[in-house]
Amino acid sequence: MGDKLRAEGIKPRLLGYTWIDATEREYTYMSLSGNYKPFSVVFQAMFFRMLWQAGISEPRQFATDEDVQFLIDAHDKEPMRPGAAECISKLRDAGFTVWAFTAGDLKRVGGYFKSAGVDLPSENLLSCDTRGVGKPSPEAYRPLLEQLQKHGQPWFAAAHMWDVSAARRTGFKGAYCTVFEKEPLLELFGDMEVVADTLPEMADKIISMS
Incomplete structure (x- = not known):
């Protein structure tokens, strides 16, 4: 999705960071309120909201559920931090x-x-x-x-x-x-x-x- 995002003026790295960052916030708020959900569940649910916040007027026309699953699968295969x-x-x-x-x-x-x-x-x-x-x-x-x-x-x-x-x-x-x-x-x-x-x-x- 990189080229599609850049064409809209959205840096993929920044979108990735804000997606995880916003997920951490919602995950924490839900836990504090007694409505705990696993991080992975919240993470998947948040993607289209992040596209909206990034300026995409119709997020579900811009990306598909398959796109989201591709990104989540890639996230699951990330290497550990250097060192x-x-x-x-x-x-x-x-x-x-x-x-x-x-x-x-x-x-x-x-x-x-x-x-x-x-x-x-x-x-x-x-x-x-x-x-x-x-x-x-x-x-x-x-x-x-x-x-x-x-x-x-x-x-x-x-x-x-x-x-x-x-x-x-x-x-x-x-x-x-x-x-x-x-x-x-x-x-x-x-x-x-x-x-x-x-x-x-x-x-x-x-x-x-x-």
Whole structure:
């Protein structure tokens, strides 16, 4: 759809970002209001609304359900962020047990690790879908925190500042990587134990501070 979007003055990258960003907002609002829906369900439903907000007067004539499914399938096959596999390897070599806690579904997120050649045991991959409570609610993080606190104060690392800052307020140590958002915005979200520009550097700082 790239050429069609550009012909309308819509940058595909910006549309992709706003689609995910708006989905995160609606997903969170629904969870807070007691109407939890899996992220993937909200994501698919939001696409035509985003075309409307981008200036397409007849979104369902501009794109089809098949187009949306193509984009979702591509999203499901995205590679992990640069340096993610090395980051995990560094932490494991230093004696850490690595968990993943996602608002996405287990199959999709588990596929990211598998495609990157990272072995992540199924019991160490958790989704908000299991309890029906979305991040950044403290109740989403608290069960994992209570489980891991038995072994000391755990770290929470993310490339979304809203995510890691919420986990930190719940009781985790916080590590943030700017690989996705570029700007930490500490004046909004507060201090972090670790801020790094790459995921391997973030791992090194966590290890150093531990």
